[in-house]
Amino acid sequence: MLAYVVRRLFLAVPLLLGITFVSFLVIHLAPGDPVQSLAGGDMTMTHDPKQYRQLVELYGLDKPLHVQYWNWLNRLARLDFGRSFGPNARPVLSMIAERLPITLLLNIVEMLIIVAAAVPIGALSATRQYSTFDKVTTVFVFIGFATPEFWLALLLMILFGVQLGWLPISGLRSMNWEYLSFWQQQADFLSHVTLPIVVATFGGLAGFSRYMRQSMLEVVRQDYIQSARAKGLAERVVIGKHALRNAMLPIVTILGLSLPTLIGGSVIVESIFAIPGMGQLMVQAAFERDYPVLMGNLVIVSSITLLANLAADVAYGLVDPRIRVGRRRR
Amino acid sequence: MWHRLGLAFASLVLAAGCNGPSASENPIQVAADTKTATDAKGGERKSPPPDYGDTRIEASIGNVSGLIPNLTSDSASHEVGNFMYNGLVTLGRNLEIVPELAKSWEFSKDCLTLDFTLNEGVRWHDGKPFSAADVVFTFETTMDSKTPSPYKSDFQDVDKVEARGPNQVRVTYKRPYAKALQSWALAMLPRHLLEQWVRDGKLREAPQNWTAPVGTGPYRFKEMKSGDKVVVVANQDYFKGPPRMARIVYRIIPSQATIFLELKAKSVDVASLTALQYQRQTEYPAFEKAYNKFRYPGTGYTYLGFNLKDPRFADRRVRRAFAHAINKQELLEGVVLGLGREATGPFRPGTWAENPDVKGLPYDPKRAVALLAEAGWKERNGDGLLMKDGVPFTFELLTNQGNDERKKVAEIIQAKLREVGVGVDIRILEWAALLKEHIKKRQFQAIILGWGTGPDPDQYVVWHSSQMGPDQLNHISYANPDVDALLEAGRSSCVQADRVRYYRRLHQALADDQPLVFLYWRDSLPVVASRIHGILPGPAGISWNFTDWFVPKQLQRYTSG
Numbered sequence: 001m002l003a004y005v006v007r008r009l010f011l012a013v014p015l016l017l018g019i020t021f022v023s024f025l026v027i028h029l030a031p032g033d034p035v036q037s038l039a040g041g042d043m044t045m046t047h048d049p050k051q052y053r054q055l056v057e058l059y060g061l062d063k064p065l066h067v068q069y070w071n072w073l074n075r076l077a078r079l080d081f082g083r084s085f086g087p088n089a090r091p092v093l094s095m096i097a098e099r100l101p102i103t104l105l106l107n108i109v110e111m112l113i114i115v116a117a118a119v120p121i122g123a124l125s126a127t128r129q130y131s132t133f134d135k136v137t138t139v140f141v142f143i144g145f146a147t148p149e150f151w152l153a154l155l156l157m158i159l160f161g162v163q164l165g166w167l168p169i170s171g172l173r174s175m176n177w178e179y180l181s182f183w184q185q186q187a188d189f190l191s192h193v194t195l196p197i198v199v200a201t202f203g204g205l206a207g208f209s210r211y212m213r214q215s216m217l218e219v220v221r222q223d224y225i226q227s228a229r230a231k232g233l234a235e236r237v238v239i240g241k242h243a244l245r246n247a248m249l250p251i252v253t254i255l256g257l258s259l260p261t262l263i264g265g266s267v268i269v270e271s272i273f274a275i276p277g278m279g280q281l282m283v284q285a286a287f288e289r290d291y292p293v294l295m296g297n298l299v300i301v302s303s304i305t306l307l308a309n310l311a312a313d314v315a316y317g318l319v320d321p322r323i324r325v326g327r328r329r330r
Numbered sequence: 331m332w333h334r335l336g337l338a339f340a341s342l343v344l345a346a347g348c349n350g351p352s353a354s355e356n357p358i359q360v361a362a363d364t365k366t367a368t369d370a371k372g373g374e375r376k377s378p379p380p381d382y383g384d385t386r387i388e389a390s391i392g393n394v395s396g397l398i399p400n401l402t403s404d405s406a407s408h409e410v411g412n413f414m415y416n417g418l419v420t421l422g423r424n425l426e427i428v429p430e431l432a433k434s435w436e437f438s439k440d441c442l443t444l445d446f447t448l449n450e451g452v453r454w455h456d457g458k459p460f461s462a463a464d465v466v467f468t469f470e471t472t473m474d475s476k477t478p479s480p481y482k483s484d485f486q487d488v489d490k491v492e493a494r495g496p497n498q499v500r501v502t503y504k505r506p507y508a509k510a511l512q513s514w515a516l517a518m519l520p521r522h523l524l525e526q527w528v529r530d531g532k533l534r535e536a537p538q539n540w541t542a543p544v545g546t547g548p549y550r551f552k553e554m555k556s557g558d559k560v561v562v563v564a565n566q567d568y569f570k571g572p573p574r575m576a577r578i579v580y581r582i583i584p585s586q587a588t589i590f591l592e593l594k595a596k597s598v599d600v601a602s603l604t605a606l607q608y609q610r611q612t613e614y615p616a617f618e619k620a621y622n623k624f625r626y627p628g629t630g631y632t633y634l635g636f637n638l639k640d641p642r643f644a645d646r647r648v649r650r651a652f653a654h655a656i657n658k659q660e661l662l663e664g665v666v667l668g669l670g671r672e673a674t675g676p677f678r679p680g681t682w683a684e685n686p687d688v689k690g691l692p693y694d695p696k697r698a699v700a701l702l703a704e705a706g707w708k709e710r711n712g713d714g715l716l717m718k719d720g721v722p723f724t725f726e727l728l729t730n731q732g733n734d735e736r737k738k739v740a741e742i743i744q745a746k747l748r749e750v751g752v753g754v755d756i757r758i759l760e761w762a763a764l765l766k767e768h769i770k771k772r773q774f775q776a777i778i779l780g781w782g783t784g785p786d787p788d789q790y791v792v793w794h795s796s797q798m799g800p801d802q803l804n805h806i807s808y809a810n811p812d813v814d815a816l817l818e819a820g821r822s823s824c825v826q827a828d829r830v831r832y833y834r835r836l837h838q839a840l841a842d843d844q845p846l847v848f849l850y851w852r853d854s855l856p857v858v859a860s861r862i863h864g865i866l867p868g869p870a871g872i873s874w875n876f877t878d879w880f881v882p883k884q885l886q887r888y889t890s891g
Contacts, residue, residue: 031762087396089534276557
């Protein structure tokens, strides 16, 4: 198992290189560049072509693309992600570091809620196919799919924030936060993240419970379930132990693939709730053509995607003995 | 949301004021509508004695990109910068230049030497005294080739800046430069903290740019949460006396809808409204009791521009015909619900450069048809389009994506021109592509775009015939010797009375020639919580006297702060 993991990690390096090269190319080929707004804006009256060229040189943007890529790669090899091109020139890593915790926290909580709710919902509606419960959840799921997040967010904000005044509308902390006691601060924070989590969970729950239902439906039609029942096992054991474990396999794959989104953050939720997370950081960087920030994020997200794939493959083994056995024989 | 952000970004690029340091405090001019004017007067006349204390929460869509204003060009950074920094001069209620760190100044007769006398006893937030050496340092920093400052062009005509004693600064210009005085609204930087960073070419990385800014301004830096908020507290040692309000929280809320809901929940004190919110969604008693709404012309105008290399548009009669064919009042109603005013030229309504005698070309389709006929567009083809030499009059109108307002303008113009027999095809392009492939390469027939204007009326770079190069801003390729002469005269005089004359004549000349059809100035629509008193709206907007804003003791809300 260990050798397998090491080999996979080793193979990931050229893959990562390829990803960064292609992304670097694409990002630099997009029209516009980071210097435009610094040189007084492209279409503003302070625009000064001489100064523009000066800045292009200052940032090394006049060098050929492959040289720029090589320089970037060189720095990356020393774990130097560089500094933002923006006026604050902050290290990319610390920009990401200050945005990551809140995004991770929100997304992990969301993911836990989604899994905790979607698995039983999916399993139940599969085992009771076409029952009232199944029909109700199906309707609910389609509503979940069809509801735009920003719209749901605004409705909830109007109801709970403006009309009822139970929850804060946006941000992460109240304005008087530093004057609250420790427990009040925790409660304040919780009340701020409630709506974002609800909104983000709503859409995700719909998708996951469908996957679960589908997967469960396939499993319960298998012969071994039939024979488990024939053995006289309790229905609870048949479904809960025999069927569920197998039905979970595709969910593990999807979960593994969802790991990078834990870090990516949701642009819509973050913007509408004014949460300074990764999604906002990236969108801003994209608009400002802040290459180092974009590339830094890409490296991190693609590394995690590769690691997540690996983790999912390992997790198969844990969930499914057949995969473990198959490997041992080789 | 992508759209909204796109819009915010595009409008920042397009409408960023042409004069950096003061760009954020220059929303211009002229009284609020009648109802708000009385509201504002309520705050101004019968107000209780000014008390100290309380916090106000301001909301901004844009992010703060840095805390040294000399490095940034976005309006959020400048609004925050204004809390903490001072220039030598600043802009007063009527956009006049008033003393700040400089007590007084004097130009030599030939406009080449400018002498500042600085206020004495001014201290940086860290307690060190401010002196003439800091002024020299700020200038050198801005011009340093390793400092990426957007304000270099303001100082390119400066020959030298010298400290003549601790409170005397002399600036010598190579040639007379009309914006000289105003350019010194630039935020002054502390030499004792930043000198080494500038020398290393790393000013952007200095802690003063992010975690520990030090200025001379009315508020001191307290805390900054990246992408979330900036908090500043009153500087008790401020040389003009401490500001009234104890604390300002500047919140970044990237969604206009969210800002509006925060306003409805009364958890934001200062924000801007959209035309729709101003006109239709805030007209209920609870909102009007909680907030005062203000309205004054904004800093930018929208125009219909032509490629004057196109022989059809080179004919002034055609351009004037278009101006007559477009009903600007209807356009205003349709696009910004009437919250704006007709543009007659490129100078902000109510400022000194505007010529009040210039009347826009009235909506008169008959006159438009007559003018087009004079220019040779007489016959009509089967579709009712005007023809000349057998070719129908149709053109392509470009504008940028993500700006709904411009899209609507294009559609209304399309309909109006069709009525006089001109066909318009609208094409909407992504901003960067529009700029790179069409505007810069002069590959367009007509465009709808906007110009942002600064407090000074100098617009040499937009209208002068020498500015037609590929990277330059006279992209409509306008050349008019009279206009050139007036632009040159206007920017090289430091005598206000002469400048007034030049720019008023320039305004007339541009209105007669219609190098582009000036459409409208959109209004700025800020709201401020009604518990905050002392706001005096003027041509400069509302924020010019923000240090005097106050909340009477019994109305204070965030007292623990």
